[in-house]
Amino acid sequence: MSAFLARNRLIVLAYAGMVVLLLVTAMFSPGFLSVSNMRSTVVLAAFVGIVALGQTFVIIGGGIDLSVPWVLNSAAIVMALLCGGQDLPLVWVMPLLLAGGAFIGLVNGVGVAQFGVPPIIMTLATNVILQGLILVLTGGSPTPSAPALIQFLSVGRIGGFPVIALIWLALTLIATLLLSKAAFGRHLYALGTSATVAEFSGVPTARTTILTYIVSGLTAAFAGMLLTGYSGQAYLGMGDAYLFTSIAAVAIGGASILGGSGHYLGTVAGAMVLTILTGLLPALNLSSGALLVVYGAVILITVSIGSETFAGLGGRLRGRRA
Amino acid sequence: MDLVTVNGLSKRYGGIVALSEAAFGARAGEVHALLGENGAGKSTFIQILSGAVQHDGGTILVDGQDYRPANPDAAQARGIAAVFQELSLIPDLSVEQNIWFRHEPRTWLGIVNRAEMRRKTLALLEKYDFPALRPEQELRRLTLAERQIVEIAKGLAKDPRILILDEATSALPAREAEWLLKLTRQLAAEGRLVIFISHRMAEVRAIADRLTIFRNGSTVAAHEAAAVSDDEIVTQMIGRHLDRLYPERVPTMTDRVALKVANLASGSRLSGVDFSLREGEVLGVGGLQGHGQRELFQALFGATKASGAIELWGRPAAIGNPRQALTGKDGIALVPEDRRGQGLLLTKSVRENLTLSVIKRFTENGLLSRQKEAALVKEMVDFLRIKAGTPEQLAGTLSGGNQQKVIFGKMLLTQARVLLLYDPTRGVDVGTKGEIFQLMRDLAAKGYAILFHSSDMPELVHVADRVLVMRNGRIAATLEGDHISEEEILRAAMLETRAA
Ligand SMILES: Nc1ncnc2c1ncn2[C@@H]1O[C@H](COP(=O)(O)OP(=O)(O)OP(=O)(O)O)[C@@H](O)[C@H]1O
Ligand SMILES: [Mg+2]
Numbered sequence: 154m155s156a157f158l159a160r161n162r163l164i165v166l167a168y169a170g171m172v173v174l175l176l177v178t179a180m181f182s183p184g185f186l187s188v189s190n191m192r193s194t195v196v197l198a199a200f201v202g203i204v205a206l207g208q209t210f211v212i213i214g215g216g217i218d219l220s221v222p223w224v225l226n227s228a229a230i231v232m233a234l235l236c237g238g239q240d241l242p243l244v245w246v247m248p249l250l251l252a253g254g255a256f257i258g259l260v261n262g263v264g265v266a267q268f269g270v271p272p273i274i275m276t277l278a279t280n281v282i283l284q285g286l287i288l289v290l291t292g293g294s295p296t297p298s299a300p301a302l303i304q305f306l307s308v309g310r311i312g313g314f315p316v317i318a319l320i321w322l323a324l325t326l327i328a329t330l331l332l333s334k335a336a337f338g339r340h341l342y343a344l345g346t347s348a349t350v351a352e353f354s355g356v357p358t359a360r361t362t363i364l365t366y367i368v369s370g371l372t373a374a375f376a377g378m379l380l381t382g383y384s385g386q387a388y389l390g391m392g393d394a395y396l397f398t399s400i401a402a403v404a405i406g407g408a409s410i411l412g413g414s415g416h417y418l419g420t421v422a423g424a425m426v427l428t429i430l431t432g433l434l435p436a437l438n439l440s441s442g443a444l445l446v447v448y449g450a451v452i453l454i455t456v457s458i459g460s461e462t463f464a465g466l467g468g469r470l471r472g473r474r475a
Numbered sequence: 476m477d478l479v480t481v482n483g484l485s486k487r488y489g490g491i492v493a494l495s496e497a498a499f500g501a502r503a504g505e506v507h508a509l510l511g512e513n514g515a516g517k518s519t520f521i522q523i524l525s526g527a528v529q530h531d532g533g534t535i536l537v538d539g540q541d542y543r544p545a546n547p548d549a550a551q552a553r554g555i556a557a558v559f560q561e562l563s564l565i566p567d568l569s570v571e572q573n574i575w576f577r578h579e580p581r582t583w584l585g586i587v588n589r590a591e592m593r594r595k596t597l598a599l600l601e602k603y604d605f606p607a608l609r610p611e612q613e614l615r616r617l618t619l620a621e622r623q624i625v626e627i628a629k630g631l632a633k634d635p636r637i638l639i640l641d642e643a644t645s646a647l648p649a650r651e652a653e654w655l656l657k658l659t660r661q662l663a664a665e666g667r668l669v670i671f672i673s674h675r676m677a678e679v680r681a682i683a684d685r686l687t688i689f690r691n692g693s694t695v696a697a698h699e700a701a702a703v704s705d706d707e708i709v710t711q712m713i714g715r716h717l718d719r720l721y722p723e724r725v726p727t728m729t730d731r732v733a734l735k736v737a738n739l740a741s742g743s744r745l746s747g748v749d750f751s752l753r754e755g756e757v758l759g760v761g762g763l764q765g766h767g768q769r770e771l772f773q774a775l776f777g778a779t780k781a782s783g784a785i786e787l788w789g790r791p792a793a794i795g796n797p798r799q800a801l802t803g804k805d806g807i808a809l810v811p812e813d814r815r816g817q818g819l820l821l822t823k824s825v826r827e828n829l830t831l832s833v834i835k836r837f838t839e840n841g842l843l844s845r846q847k848e849a850a851l852v853k854e855m856v857d858f859l860r861i862k863a864g865t866p867e868q869l870a871g872t873l874s875g876g877n878q879q880k881v882i883f884g885k886m887l888l889t890q891a892r893v894l895l896l897y898d899p900t901r902g903v904d905v906g907t908k909g910e911i912f913q914l915m916r917d918l919a920a921k922g923y924a925i926l927f928h929s930s931d932m933p934e935l936v937h938v939a940d941r942v943l944v945m946r947n948g949r950i951a952a953t954l955e956g957d958h959i960s961e962e963e964i965l966r967a968a969m970l971e972t973r974a975a
Contacts, residue, residue, distance in 0.1 A: 330842070336834045342827075347816075347820055349816060350819060353811055354797070354832045
């Protein structure tokens with residue numbers, strides 16, 4: 154147990170931070186810990202968490218995915234357009250858009266793994282291209298409202314539990330299995346730790362890299378559809394906030410931004426922390442501008458805690474030799 | 476009076492005792508060898524002396540004064556510099572920028588004085604007769620051996636009174652190692668103290684005035700070099716008597732060809748290489764460093780692009796990347812040259828490193844079985860006697876020789892029966908070296924086929940069944956039987972060079 158704690162110190166810290174933040178928030182706004190409020194916090198966190206799932210994989214593998222905002226946004230808008238408010242088309246629209254998200258991920262992954270394009274450039278480019286395509290497609294006009302079924306998925310409940318929370322739970326389970334219990338996870342951590350060593354060890358480095366971007370495309374597209382259900386409508390710019398929050402959730406969750414470490418379980422705490430913060434700040438009567446400042450500060454602090462551990466370890470290793 | 480006196484030095488890492496009650500004394504003007512098995516605590520000791528880590532207990536006196544450096548700068552201020560391996564260098568900087576890093580000569584404006592830096596670099600390289608190094612070259616373009624030489628220059632640039640060389644020769648080819656030994660004597664003659672760590676007895680013999688032997692973190696003996704035999708030294712090092720370093724060379728070669736290479740070429744470093752490696756054979760690859768040995772091993776492993784035909788066990792093999800090379804029973808596995816850059820995930824555990832290449836084997840229905848993995852890891856750790864606190868210890872915190880054992884174990888876990896061993900005993904202690912050679916012979920007897928390069932020529936002479944001598948990216952000669960000797964290898968490598 155103590156070995157587990159030592160190895161996952163940063164993840165444990167993220168959860169500790171989450172609890173502290175909850176208590177602090179409850180002090181400022183007494184209703185915060187109420188069931189209904191917790192429920193809506195978890196729902197909001199789920200969107201961040203789902204987008205950050207793919208981001209976690211990409212970052213552990215040593216990359217970064219900046220295309221999530223417009224993959225999310227594109228899926229949202231195209232779904233609204235294709236469904237025209239009807240449930241039935243969802244049967245083919247959802248798989249189609251998931252495939253579309255996966256395809257964007259494939260393009261990102263192939264660009265990075267096969268053509269050696271730096272991840273920042275590659276994913277930024279796909280992001281901009283998608284943005285342009287969607288602007289052309291919609292001409293800026295509003296889209297029809299979201300189908301009822303998708304609204305059920307994002308705001309409905311089963312036995313008191315928000316459906317989306319259950320979806321999030323299931324995804325967390327899958328992600329955990331992939332990272333901790335599958336060969337893929339080992340390959341991924343090895344890749345993020347040292348691409349050369351991974352290559353020399355027979356790890357399918359290109360395939361693993363591509364897979365992480367595909368997962369990220371999938372989760373961003375999925376989140377986009379769910380978010381449309383939540384807001385009742387798709388609109389331009391709805392994904393923008395998720396670029397920052399998805400990366401921040403991963404970092405707060407204890408992953409090194411340089412790759413090779415971290416876990417989705419940490420990211421889950423990261424998503425919660427970010428969402429609780431969003432709830433805390435209005436209670437403190439802070440503006441949304443101030444919110445961004447606090448957001449930024451939290452990231453800076455958590456990442457520097459993480460990198461200090463990293464630097465400390467790096468220093469120790471550097472001191473060692475044959 | 477001794478320049479350095481150490482008493483009761485101890486250092487632990489969590490539950491691991493790296494040093495306990497170590498004692499040491501050395502005088503100015505001598506070359507003092509520090510000997511001991513892998514994990515004996517030698518590197519920990521010099522890390523403490525050079526300020527990289529702090530000790531838990533004990534005293535160090537330098538010039539009779541208490542000495543406890545808080546960091547490497549403090550150690551330098553007292554005239555102590557250590558030559559670390561490649562990792563203290565910065566790949567993006569040039570050779571000279573690395574040498575003077577944080578000590579750059581500056582103009583009165585505080586700007587780095589490049590002309591002065593160049594002048595000082597050239598003066599330093601000339602004074603100590605350094606092998607060819609270009610000051611402006613970017614470090615990342617250098618080979619491991621060249622980096623090691625830059626590291627030595629960096630140590631000397633501080634003009635230390637005490638210079639510590641931790642296995643500095645292990646990454647060097649014969650000629651450069653020879654130079655370093657001469658340099659060491661020169662430094663001692665200048666009145667400096669050189670503390671010299673090496674697992675090569677011949678080197679220690681050639682230059683050491685005195686020696687101190689560590690075992691399990693404690694000092695077991697200190698000797699005048701002239702007054703003690705090799706045998707005594709080795710016995711004190713490993714705590715038992717070592718009958719012989721090199722195993723008997725019983726030929727186990729069959730007629731079956733395991734690896735056939737025809738017209739292999741890669742870039743400008745490798746051209747028209749033909750040879751066959753047979754089942755049960757240990758085939759040595761020698762020659763002067765930089766004549767294509769590295770490229771040959773990497774090309775066979777699919778780590779660099781190459782043209783030509785490769786057959787494994789009689790079947791044509793397309794090896795486009797290491798993954799293809801490692802696949803299956805007909806595969807081919809490599810112990811790479813650069814253990815920290817190519818061989819090990821330093822921030823991951825011994826367990827994860829050992830099983831990385833074969834992790835698929837522990838999955839049932841797609842899920843990893845930790846029990847199965849742990850069992851095999853334990854078997855391998857015991858078999859190779861890897862000295863780690865637990866299999867969860869990070870590979871980067873193992874002693875150098877134990878890191879090498881992990882890489883060896885990782886290769887053995889693959890099913891490949893054609894093994895490419897590039898300097899597999901680098902940084903490995905005598906006792907373990909003997910075990911590795913024995914293991915190589917045992918594997919050969921079991922039908923493995925082994926291609927074996929060593930920067931230590933006697934190893935080739937004593938372990939290989941045949942030796943390929945490389946020159947200018949080609950095979951200049953194949954030595955067999957009684958023709959295998961250091962002289963013959965050198966002659967083949969050099970005569971051919973002159974003829975060309
Ligand atoms: N940072 C660390 N964390 C945990 N254990 C460590 C650390 N550094 C050293 N050790 C342990 O201390 C012991 C001594 O290691 P050290 O590197 O000093 O050995 P060495 O004599 O230099 O061996 P070698 O000949 O293999 O280089 C080893 O068992 C090693 O695993
Ligand atoms: Mg050492």
